[in-house]
Amino acid sequence: MKASEILDGAAAVIERQGWHWGYFFDTEQASLGVPARECRVCMVGAIHIASGRPVDARIHHKNPGRAYRAVLEHLDLLTGSVADWNDRPGRTAFEVITVLRAVAASEREAGR
Incomplete structure (x- = not known):
């Protein structure tokens, strides 16, 4: 899947x-039985869902690839x-x- 598709998908997940x-x-929400993939999510969670990766406590140890890097570059987050x-x-x-949407x-x- 292309980075642009993942990023558009991530925006749609949040919407x-x-x-x-x-x-x-x-x-x-999860404590009430809503699966993590269906809960409200942050930008990182949305990118993971859109890329088909798991959304769980280990999420910060995984990198969804080009889509995530493109957001980092767009936001100029060299150290953040x-x-x-x-x-x-x-x-x-x-x-x-x-x-x-802009990065997509x-x-x-x-x-890409």
Whole structure:
């Protein structure tokens, strides 16, 4: 799957399920029996779902590849992480979705 498809898919996941911050998925929803893949998710969780990778406590040890790196490059996060950017106070779902769509468009233009 191309990075652009994963990133568009990640935006769609957040639009469908809702956005979350503080953890990769909403553990409160999960404690009520909602599968992690169906809970509200952060940007990293959404990228994992869109790429077909698991969403669980080990998520930060896995890298979904080009899509994740493209977001890092777009946000110019040389020393930070996508999760930290997602969790910044004042961040909104709209900002997260906008970045995912913008990076998807750039990746599509590059043929990725």
